[in-house]
Amino acid sequence: MDGVTETEQAATGAGLVVGDDGRARPLWASVDPMLRAYYDTEWGLPVRDEHGVYERLSLEAFQAGLSWATILRKRAAFRAAFANFDPDVVAEFTDADVARLLADAGIVRNRLKILAAVTNAKATVALRDEGGLADFVWSFQPPETPRPRSHAEVPTTSPESVALSKALRKKGFAFVGPTTMFALMEAIGMVDTHLVGSHRRGTSGVWPGE
Template structure:
């Protein structure tokens, strides 16, 4: 029996594993939500395949996306990251990651839960779309993008926000014939 997947996942073992186990599964862990937001931001102008194949390198370079540690990065650490071939060496994206960590920590220290805030912006529960005409952005991703930017996050435009929403299961855009569509 042939397993049907979303077409974007075919032909690459890492993409297949990501699709089958992670993509579209609702994530409530605030640290993982932030990690995925950072990775989607690094994807800007690139492919998800490129980022996924470097994800372990990103995790290592950014201290497993520990926001407390990343928030303390200085110019020396930025220079070190700019020399790290395991990641995408884009200064603006690296600085956005550090800035995002500072925002995450400030929210947490003020008693705000990043997960509750983001899921609240998304309506609180996953949306199941048709999976046929997948948009690049939606009014919800535009609202999330606007709210993230208002907090000071960078590389969080509506298209990035929508791709992130798909990745973390806020929307289910698995193709109609994909075996994961009814599982997530």
């Protein structure tokens, strides 16, 4: 390819796109500035606090069947609607709050997902007696992480995400299927599914670089 460096050729061949800043990213994070910023500064970095894990668990549940870009664009509205995802507050939401949320055009108005967020807030509060949501989720961290070289090689579930899904359901959580839990594990740094060659690969501090 004329005018393209060997590094850029390798990145392109691996399903990566080299941006104007010289950094290689997957296609999904290379076009939309919002997704690019999310990829560069947040996705895959460790989240180990209850509030952070509860928020991301909630957003991943709302994302089911939709694009992540849709959820990200509505994130500020979600935070306003759900009391900044404070589990103690959301756990006390009433039928009136559910009705309010169903009328809020700024969020995803899905009754089952809204009810799941309330249910999961209650389960999060209850789980404090056993060490808390964050430690519970992180106890399912796998012994190794995938090393995908293309989008097709990125898994959507794992034995650990299946086990986490089952364990959370037993604790009273809802909308925590294996695929959603794997997406959560990716988002909070429990696994590193950045493509090999991406500038973010190995930057979480959880997994060694390539």
